[in-house]
Amino acid sequence: MNLKAICTALGAAVLGGGLFSAALLPSRAGAAQDEIKVPQLAGEALAGATLFTRYCASCHGAVAGGTDKGPPLIHRIYEPNHHADFSFVMAARQGVRAHHWKFGNMPPVEGIHDEDVIKIIAFVRAVQKENGIF
Numbered sequence: 295m296n297l298k299a300i301c302t303a304l305g306a307a308v309l310g311g312g313l314f315s316a317a318l319l320p321s322r323a324g325a326a327q328d329e330i331k332v333p334q335l336a337g338e339a340l341a342g343a344t345l346f347t348r349y350c351a352s353c354h355g356a357v358a359g360g361t362d363k364g365p366p367l368i369h370r371i372y373e374p375n376h377h378a379d380f381s382f383v384m385a386a387r388q389g390v391r392a393h394h395w396k397f398g399n400m401p402p403v404e405g406i407h408d409e410d411v412i413k414i415i416a417f418v419r420a421v422q423k424e425n426g427i428f
């Protein structure tokens with residue numbers, strides 16, 4: 295699935311509003327991704343969804359359910375008390391040395407600004423919340 299397909303799928307889901315099943319997306323990430331519910335998004339979280347698609351989805355999955363290149367962020371490990379918002383900013387700035395998983399290191403994300411990451415966090419937290427992560 296190329297980036298455009300992900301954008302189209304995510305855009306359609308966002309425009310559709312309300313809950314949708316990620317099973318409608320062309321999934322390559324297995325069961326977890328299929329079960330993720332995306333809430334109706336607005337404001338920063340909506341902008342964050344687009345930025346997430348652009349910068350993060352290739353590894354973390356269209357709705358952050360993970361791929362074969364990176365872990366799901368809709369996961370208890372990444373709830374706010376364990377991975378505070380700042381850890382997202384640091385991950386994008388500096389990359390992440392593999393420690394929780396076996397996907398290898400996350401490289402620094404080229405060309406992204408902290409303000410973009412703030413919006414991405416709003417998106418990820420909204421989806422985490424919708425799925426009972428916190």
Ligand code: HEC
Pocket residue numbers: 346349350351352353354363364365377381382385386390391392393394395396397398399400401403406411414
């Ligand atoms: C090239 C693949 C790749 C891309 C692109 C990527 N990540 Fe990651 N990310 C990973 C991998 C792999 C890990 C897991 C590292 C580990 O084993 O703990 C990770 C871990 C993380 C973590 C956990 C950090 C920690 O302190 O443990 C956060 C937060 C994160 N990514 C956010 C993002 C965000 C936000 C983006 C987009 C701006 C992004 N990632 C883009 C591969 C990627």
